[in-house]
Amino acid sequence: xxxxxxxxxxxxxxxxxxxxxxxxxxxxxxxxxxxxxxxxxxxxxxxxxxxxxxxxxxxxxxxxxxxxxxxxxxxxxxxxxxxxxxxxxxxxxxxxxxxxxxxxxxxxxxxxxxxxxxxxxxxxxxxxxxxxxxxxxxxxxxxxxxxxxxxxxxxxxxxxxxxxxxxxxxxxxxxxxxxxxxxxxxxxxxxxxxxxxxxxxxxxxxxxxxxxxxxxxxxxxxxxxxxxxxxxxxxxxxxxxxxxxxxxxxxxxxxxxxxxxxxxxxxxxxxxxxxxxxxxxxxxxxxxxxxxxxxxxxxxxxxxxxxxxxxxxxxxxxxxxxxxxxxxxxxxxxxxxxxxxxxxxxxxxxxxxxxxxxxxxxxxxxxxxxxxxxxxxxxxxxxxxxxxxxxxxxxxxxxxxxxxxxxxxxxxxxxxxxxxxxxxxxxxxxxxxxxxxxxxxxxxxxxxxxxxxxxxxxxxxxxxxxxxxxxxxxxxxxxxxxxxxxxxxxxxxxxxxxxxxxxxxxxxxxxxxxxxxxxxxxxxxxxxxxxxxxxxxxxxxxxxxxx
Numbered sequence: 001x002x003x004x005x006x007x008x009x010x011x012x013x014x015x016x017x018x019x020x021x022x023x024x025x026x027x028x029x030x031x032x033x034x035x036x037x038x039x040x041x042x043x044x045x046x047x048x049x050x051x052x053x054x055x056x057x058x059x060x061x062x063x064x065x066x067x068x069x070x071x072x073x074x075x076x077x078x079x080x081x082x083x084x085x086x087x088x089x090x091x092x093x094x095x096x097x098x099x100x101x102x103x104x105x106x107x108x109x110x111x112x113x114x115x116x117x118x119x120x121x122x123x124x125x126x127x128x129x130x131x132x133x134x135x136x137x138x139x140x141x142x143x144x145x146x147x148x149x150x151x152x153x154x155x156x157x158x159x160x161x162x163x164x165x166x167x168x169x170x171x172x173x174x175x176x177x178x179x180x181x182x183x184x185x186x187x188x189x190x191x192x193x194x195x196x197x198x199x200x201x202x203x204x205x206x207x208x209x210x211x212x213x214x215x216x217x218x219x220x221x222x223x224x225x226x227x228x229x230x231x232x233x234x235x236x237x238x239x240x241x242x243x244x245x246x247x248x249x250x251x252x253x254x255x256x257x258x259x260x261x262x263x264x265x266x267x268x269x270x271x272x273x274x275x276x277x278x279x280x281x282x283x284x285x286x287x288x289x290x291x292x293x294x295x296x297x298x299x300x301x302x303x304x305x306x307x308x309x310x311x312x313x314x315x316x317x318x319x320x321x322x323x324x325x326x327x328x329x330x331x332x333x334x335x336x337x338x339x340x341x342x343x344x345x346x347x348x349x350x351x352x353x354x355x356x357x358x359x360x361x362x363x364x365x366x367x368x369x370x371x372x373x374x375x376x377x378x379x380x381x382x383x384x385x386x387x388x389x390x391x392x393x394x395x396x397x398x399x400x401x402x403x404x405x406x407x408x409x410x411x412x413x414x415x416x417x418x419x420x421x422x423x424x425x426x427x428x429x430x431x432x433x434x435x436x437x438x439x440x441x442x443x444x445x446x447x448x449x450x451x452x453x454x455x456x457x458x459x460x461x462x463x464x465x466x467x468x469x470x471x472x473x474x475x476x477x478x479x480x481x482x483x484x485x486x487x488x489x490x491x492x493x494x495x496x497x498x499x500x501x502x503x504x505x506x507x508x509x510x511x512x513x514x515x516x517x518x519x520x521x522x523x524x525x526x527x528x529x530x531x532x533x534x535x536x537x538x539x540x541x542x543x544x545x546x547x
Contacts, residue, residue, distance in 0.1 A: 004029050032115040036060035040108045042122045047208055048130040051094045054122065056108045061115075067091070068109040073102040077123050099128040101206040129208045133161040137200045137214040147196065149223030149303035150253060152186045155198045155214060164202030164210075171197045189303025191220040223304045227252035231297040231311040238408055239284050240320040245295040245311060247278045255299035263294045272298075288317040322410040326351025328400045330414045333384065340396070342423030343453060345386045348398035348414060360403035363411070366394040370416040389456075391420040426452040434493065444482045444493060465492035 009023035038057035044050055056067045071093045072082035082105050085093070093106070104124040111117040135158035142152040157166055170180035172194045177185070187196070195216040203209045229248040235241055247258045260280035261272040264287070273280065282293065292313035299307050332338040334345035350359055364380035367373055374397055377385070387396070395416040402410045430449025436442055446460055462477035474482070484493065 003031075029114075032112075034059055034061065034063075034110065034112070034115060034118045037110065037118045037120050039120050040106060040122045042104075042106060042124060046095070046104075046124055046126055046128050048095050048097055048100055048128060051092050052104065052106070052124075053092045054106045054108060056091075056110065056120075059110050059118075061112065063110040063112045063115075065111055068111075070107040070109075072105040072107065073099055074105065075102060077103045079103070095128055097130065100130040101127050103127055127206065129206060131208050132164060132202055132204070132210045134200075134202055134210045134212050135159060136212055137198060139196070139198060139214050139217055141217075146221050147187060147217040148221040149187050149189055149192055150226065151223065152184050153196060153198075153217070154184045155200060157183075157200045157202075157212075160202050162204060162207065164204035164207065167201045167203070169199045169201070171199065187220050187223070189301075192222060192303045193219050195219055225251055225253070225255075225299060225301075225304060225307045228299065228307050228309050230309050231295050233293065233295055233311050233314055236321075237284060237288075237293060237314040237317045238320040239286055239289060239317065241284050243282045243284060243293060243314065245280045245282070245297070247280075247297045247299070249278055251299055253301060253304075255301045257300045259298040259300065261296045261298075263296065264288055264291045274300075284317055289319065290316055292316055318408050319406050320408065322354050322357050322402050322404050322407050325354055325357070325400075325402050325410050325412045327412060328398055328414040330396070330398050330417060334386075339421060340387070340417045340419075341421035342387045342389050342392050344423070345384055346396065346398070346417070347384045348400060350400050354402065354404070357402045357404040357407075357410075360401045360409055362401065363399040365397050365399060365413075366391055367397075367416075368394060370395045370419075374413075387420055387423070389423070392422050394420050396420060423453075425455075438484075438493070440484055440486050440489065442483065444484065446480050446482075462493060464488055 005025055005028055007023050007025040009021050011019050011021040013019045037059055040057055041055040042052055043055070044052035046052075054069060069089050069091055071085040071088040073085060074082045093104070095104070103126075105121055107119055107121040109117055109119040137155050137157045139147075140154050140156065141147050142154065145151075147153060153170075155168060160166070166183075168181055168183055170177045170185045172191055185196070185198070195218065197216045198214045199211050200214070201209060201211040227250055229250045231248060232246050233243050234246070235243040237243065245260060245262070247255075247260075257274055257276050258278065258280075259272050259274045262269040262280075262282045269282070280295065280297075282295075284293070292315065294313040295311040297309050297311075299309075328351055329349045330346050331349070332340060332344050333347040338344045340346075346364075348362060353359070362381055362383055364377045364385045365374035366377055367375070372395075374395075377391075385396075385398070395418070397416050398414045399411050400414075402412065404410075430451060432449055433447045434444050435447060436444040438444070446462075448455075448458055458480070460478055460480055462474040462482045463471040464474060466472040474488075482493070484491075
């Protein structure tokens with residue numbers, strides 16, 4: 001009827017009359033319109049390489065031929081312009097690499113004779129994604145060996161293509177481990193006995209988000225302490241003293257508790273004790289005499305193997321120290337009530353002896369500071385000690401060593417002296433003398449005299465009597481002898497001796513100049529007899545006595 005004219009004829013009949021036809025004619029018949037044109041349904045995975053299938057649905061009236069299909073792509077689901085995919089006209093379409101990031105639109109056109117054709121379409125619900133190439137991740141254990149509490153697991157994701165952003169989720173059996181979202185995971189006590197896996201997920205725009213799960217580890221074993229220090233014992237191994245054992249705070253990881261067991265030789269003393277503190281004490285008893293004491297410390301922590309460490313044994317236990325020995329005192333006794341200085345003698349007073357105790361010996365000690373470390377002074381083991389130059393600037397103490405049957409020798413230190421001052425030579429100092437012939441070219445010798453204490457060394461300076469009665473130092477004349485030249489004719493020579501001793505203040509002895517008008521015996525002489533010793537006139541005048 002499409003585009004045709006339709007006529008309806010009605011024929012009337014009557015008895016005795018001829019049939020009479022009458023008709024009416026329509027205008028040209030127009031094409032019909034489909035009553036129902038549902039949108040097509042699109043199925044399939046929106047991933048490059050996958051096939052999409054379109055279902056046109058049920059049309060009314062049904063079309064009498066094949067549907068026509070046109071596949072298109074665009075960057076947006078609401079694009080106004082779509083690109084037709086060449087060569088694709090069936091009801092299926094295999095997504096191509098060019099579709100990555102694009103939306104797909106399929107247009108379905110239905111037709112029927114005498115009807116206007118109708119077109120419906122369907123747009124993909126999301127942009128097309130491309131697949132990733134992703135290997136199975138692997139787990140390694142830090143330091144090698146089996147997975148154990150305290151060790152760190154590291155996942156190697158392998159080579160992904162293209163390279164995405166990776167995220168990690170660690171699992172303990174079927175349970176997700178809270179907060180474990182990096183490429184490494186340190187095994188905890190909660191992991192003991194469980195197998196560990198990690199899920200690696202890669203994300204990248206226009207690519208399918210892909211997750212890969214590693215092979216599970218073996219069940220996690222108990223861990224081992226990475227640092228297990230040897231315990232120490234402090235205190236004296238004397239009867240009546242208390243020993244203190246320390247488990248140390250350097251265990252790693254930190255234990256949650258310690259078990260302490262003291263030993264006398266190879267035998268445990270009593271029962272072990274468990275504590276969260278790092279120390280344990282033991283009072284030494286008479287039963288320990290002659291035995292060495294040691295301590296075993298067992299560290300405990302959930303998920304870790306118990307670890308036991310043994311201290312170094314003490315020295316064999318001896319009897320205790322003498323109770324309450326007196327503190328000795330030190331005084332200067334030579335000279336009486338003298339000062340603390342080199343050359344003076346110190347004496348130690350023992351104090352009142354404890355019951356049954358006697359003094360076994362003495363030891364004098366010294367240090368560079370009053371509170372510093374004191375060391376024994378060699379051979380200073382008497383009740384008295386004479387300070388030497390080596391003590392200058394040092395502090396001195398006396399040790400009194402008490403002895404008593406069945407007790408350990410007990411040393412007691414005195415309080416420290418003040419710093420030892422430098423000593424002084426005995427006064428008056430001896431007057432040095434000059435011997436020799438007072439003539440040009442003859443050697444004069446300075447004689448030091450008798451000093452107390454004996455000096456360690458001497459220094460010399462020679463002078464002559466200049467104008468105005470002032471002595472003038474002779475340059476370069478610094479030895480014990482001096483040979484005058486003609487420059488010193490008529491001059492009065494003088495020697496000054498500097499005495500030095502370690503720890504002793506230096507003294508200078510300077511002789512007095514004798515009157516030129518008196519001879520060696522002190523008798524008055526006149527000017528004519530001043531050279532009565534027959535010395536030549538060019539010789540140095542002998543005008544002084546022992547200078």
